[in-house]
Amino acid sequence: MPSLGDFVAPRRLGRDFRWLLASSWTSNLGDGIALAAAPLLIASLTSSPILVAAGAMMQFLPWLLFGLLAGAVADHHDRRRLVMLANALRALVILGLVVSLLTGQATVWLVLVTSFLYGTAEVFADTAGSTLLPMLVRPADLGIGNARMQAGFLVGNQLAGPPLGAFLFAAGSFLPFLLQVLCVSLAILLISRIARTPVPDSGGTERESKLRAIREGLGWLRHNAPVRTLVVIILVFNVTWAAPWGVLVLYATEYLGMGPVGYGALTTASALGGIIAIFSFGFLEKKVPFATLMRVVLTCEVLMHLAFALTTVPAVAFVIMFGFGLYAFVWGTISTTVRQRLVPMPLQGRIASVNMVGVFGGLVIGQFLGGVIAQIWGPTGPWWFAFAGSAITLALVWRSISHIAAAPPARDTDPTASPA
Secondary structure (H helix, E strand, O other), X not given: OOOHHHHHOOHHHOXXXXXXXXXXXXXXXXXXHHHHHHHHHHHHHOOOHHXXXXXXXXXXXXXXXXXXXXXXXXXXXXXXXXXXXXXXXHHHHHHHHHHHHHOOOOOHHHHHHHHHHHHHHHHHHHHHHHOHHHHHOOHHHHHHHXXXXXXXXXXXXXXXXXXXXHHXXXXXXXXXXXXXXXXXXHHHHHHOOOXXXXXXXXXXXXXXXXXXXXXXXXXXXHHOHHHHHHHHHHHHHHXXXXXXXXXXXXXXXXXXXXXXXXXXXXXXXXXXXXHHHHHOHHHHHHHOOHHHHHHHHHHHHHHHHHHHHHOOOHHHHHHHHHHHHHHHHHHHHHHHHHHHHHOOHHHHHHHHHHHHHHHHHHHHHHHHHHHHHHHHHOOOHHHHHHHHXXXXXXXXXXXXXXXXXXXXXXXXXXXXXXXX
């Protein structure tokens, strides 16, 4: 019978994968702590809704500004060292915030600038970090590897981090951010144990190579139908998903009458469903073809929107949200795994960055549309929009899903496995 350690990080994935996993989990815990502490800090410094909303904007604005550049940088430098450097910058930025809090010099503008700088460094860290897994494990193990990485996000970023961040903030406004610095610093130490990763030969001057690299990445994506379709699916489904999610707090507290505690519990229900899904992924991957899984989870997404539009019972909303966590994190693992298998190793950073720009672009568009629709048609309006939009999209791409799942993997994605 395998030990708990072997179950969480199977030995066949290698020692370097375990260092990567430990680093990712530690970093996610730090981000989860800030997920609750940062809005609390901004709210303690200002009562302006615009400034509070600006704090949330800092999470996705750097992706829209620097996402494509981060992909080109990741494909032309040592990716492990790039993650370490970006995380070091993140730690320094937050350490500066800690000093300002201890000295009483913190202002809402300083916090917003800190959030933007931190988010910018995170773009480069996450983009480069997303390319490491395909370099460390075999293509056949990408599914289980991504599932374990997702588990760290769920536990650290969604479950453990936020309540810990809120508790520490109540004890002292600087405490959650000091712990965040420690988490990010530990993540650097852990990822430094991974063997040195190769650096692709960029050629040309630094500026020319980055611009040419971005064009090459976009050109490759334009001519690769399976990956291009997958990116489009993710973009459109993020638009439809973000429309109701942007006003979920109003839907939960005013329409369903759940109150602030009930609203917070909805996200917990989603995370609990996600944990079950992530640790069941290995079984699902062996028993169910990827094309079938992709169709099932996207169909569940369509039905989830319809169910939220129709229900008026808080208990039913919890069940729906639990189911959302079950299928959503299966989709996240599948879509990431399929993309990593189909993209050549030298292009991993650029295509991952295009995907993330699409994700955050979809969130921006969806949240804007959701606010407008809710203003005109009420809190259930965005759910009806999401249901119709996702249903039409799924109908259009239904046949293409088979081609995405069955596409042959890129020839150069089979890395030399690290010793166990």
